[in-house]
Amino acid sequence: MKKIIIVTFAMVLTSGVFAQKIVHGGGVRVRPRPMISVGVAPFYAYSPFWGSPYGYPYYGYPYGYRYDHNRPTKLDLQIADIKNDYQQKISAARSDTSISRAERRKAIRDLKHDRDQDIIAAKRSYYKMS
Numbered sequence: 644m645k646k647i648i649i650v651t652f653a654m655v656l657t658s659g660v661f662a663q664k665i666v667h668g669g670g671v672r673v674r675p676r677p678m679i680s681v682g683v684a685p686f687y688a689y690s691p692f693w694g695s696p697y698g699y700p701y702y703g704y705p706y707g708y709r710y711d712h713n714r715p716t717k718l719d720l721q722i723a724d725i726k727n728d729y730q731q732k733i734s735a736a737r738s739d740t741s742i743s744r745a746e747r748r749k750a751i752r753d754l755k756h757d758r759d760q761d762i763i764a765a766k767r768s769y770y771k772m773s
Contacts, residue, residue, distance in 0.1 A: 718769040722762055729758035 715723075736750045 718766065721765050721769070725758060725761050725765060729754055729761075 733751055733754050736747060736754060739747060739750075742750070
């Protein structure tokens with residue numbers, strides 16, 4: 644009886660240690676509790692290769708079928724290129740200290756307007772051709 648009480652007390656103490664918060668640099672993080680389990684896996688445990696004569700699941704390829712639904716169109720790629728080009732031009736205009744602040748703001752506004760016009764022109768030419 645004494646041994647059972649001591650083992651129970653030791654388990655309570657160790658579980659209290661794992662529940663403590665760890666403080667690093669002012670932030671508070673909680674350590675995840677370890678999960679310990681003892682048992683035997685049942686005979687019907689999951690295996691993706693059971694039930695198939697070729698070693699793959701019943702639906703064929705082991706990683707599923709590949710669909711190209713998320714593939715970007717030529718228009719999407721062209722718009723991304725236009726936006727990247729103008730983003731570089733805008734950041735260069737923002738960091739240009741040789742002109743006054745008002746002129747920088749006007750240059751940035753003009754670049755944004757030109758970017759929008761180029762995107763509209765790209766959409767028109769894309770939809771006109773297809």
